[in-house]
Amino acid sequence: MDIRITEDFCALPTAARPLRVAEFDDLFQDQTAAPRWIDRHRVEFILAGRDDLYEQVSDLVARESACCSFFDFSITRSACEAAQCPSLALRVGVPASRHDVLEGLTNHAVSAWTELSRER
Numbered sequence: 183m184d185i186r187i188t189e190d191f192c193a194l195p196t197a198a199r200p201l202r203v204a205e206f207d208d209l210f211q212d213q214t215a216a217p218r219w220i221d222r223h224r225v226e227f228i229l230a231g232r233d234d235l236y237e238q239v240s241d242l243v244a245r246e247s248a249c250c251s252f253f254d255f256s257i258t259r260s261a262c263e264a265a266q267c268p269s270l271a272l273r274v275g276v277p278a279s280r281h282d283v284l285e286g287l288t289n290h291a292v293s294a295w296t297e298l299s300r301e302r
Contacts (some may be wrong), residue, residue: 213228224254225275
């Protein structure tokens, strides 16, 4: 799945933003590795777990793209990795002007990964 929209604004109502952050935080509980910066404006998240993971991620990024059109999402299904099924790579890109948003999202993922690592 590839969603590419080039406008640079976010239309998600301010009151709904904490709920959306919580959805991403929930998603980050399925990380199998720490987020990886591909370059300054793209990050890859490797996720695994639930049978409906692809559908959940697809739904979330579609809704995020609808309100925050500057995101560039791609989802790639992967082969199972060490009993982590299903597995997928979520790549998130932003234009240079929105690097701060991607950095914030990545910081949330790093925090979740750090917490998961402590629990393991």
